[in-house]
Amino acid sequence: MSGEKQPNVDRVVHSYDGIEEYDNDLPRWWLLCLYATMVFALGYYFVYDVFHAAPTTQEAYHAEMQSVYAAEAARIRAMGAVTPEALLALSRDDATVRRGREVFVSTCAACHQANGGGNIGPNLTDTAWINGGAPTDILRVVTSGVVARGMPAWGPQLGTERVTAAVAYVLTLRNTNVAGGKAPQGTVSP
Ligand code: HEC
Structure with missing residues (x-):
């Protein structure tokens, strides 16, 4: 089809029974997505697991529930x-x-x-x-x-x-x- 990128025939890595497999480069957008998820995962790991710079959802939930329980305890004591x-x-x-x-x-x-x-x-x-x-x-x-x-x-x-x-x-x-x-x-x- 016109306009479609032609496969690089020099980089045929397999050919069997008329079916050819080309060694094409990964699309740039795909690679960028891959690198972005890697950077995100590393950032996530360091923020939550190494430096504990931000509360995890579980910690945030616990803290929120504790403020509710503390208020309830104060009310009960009063x-x-x-x-x-x-x-x-x-x-x-x-x-x-x-x-x-x-x-x-x-x-x-x-x-x-x-x-x-x-x-x-x-x-x-x-x-x-x-x-x-x-x-x-x-x-x-x-x-x-x-x-x-x-x-x-x-x-x-x-x-x-x-x-x-x-x-x-x-x-x-x-x-x-x-x-x-x-x-x-x-x-x-x-
Ligand atoms: C001098 C020893 C002693 C001290 C100190 C003591 N207890 Fe006890 N406690 C006992 C004994 C003995 C029993 C069992 C009573 C019975 O057989 O009914 C008991 C029973 C209890 C029970 C009921 C258990 C059951 O199975 O019904 C509770 C609850 C309890 N103690 C809490 C406390 C708390 C809280 C304190 C501190 C403020 C305390 N005890 C300090 C000796 C002690």
Whole structure:
């Protein structure tokens, strides 16, 4: 057809049964696209994986959700509400959980181990609970204790803020089954 680029007959690399394969140069636009994707991939790799100069979509999502949870936690604290939903909402807020972990490590670890695996007290990382594993069960036990069985009442000593933070932290431990934890005690409960 007129106007169509003629193949370079000097660069026939295969010829079989009248079918010829030419060694044509790749079109310039195609090569430019290839180089552009290479440059993009390298840039992407260095920005996200090497220098962490920008948050990944996952990190951006986490940060956005955390600002929502933090606002919710502040609202709950202002209301002083201790409903199961409020306790679960607190257990999603990183700042509250960090605070709860501090309380747990300094006050509870002696009997439950820093990772919650339990020694004198039961394992808090399994699904079995002696006194119930629902958020309000845990709040009740931490606040009022099971004094006759060796779990002190922490409400009067720690106050609401530290108790609710510790409960929020314990809620994050449920069903994490840390290695080397004490054998389950009680019955399986949410
Ligand atoms: C002096 C040891 C001791 C300390 C310190 C202690 N606990 Fe306990 N805890 C126990 C014992 C023992 C039990 C088991 C009570 C029972 O048999 O009902 C228990 C039970 C619990 C339970 C209920 C577990 C279940 O299976 O029902 C929770 C939740 C809990 N502790 C959280 C805490 C938190 C949070 C702290 C720190 C603020 C804490 N404990 C500090 C000894 C302790």
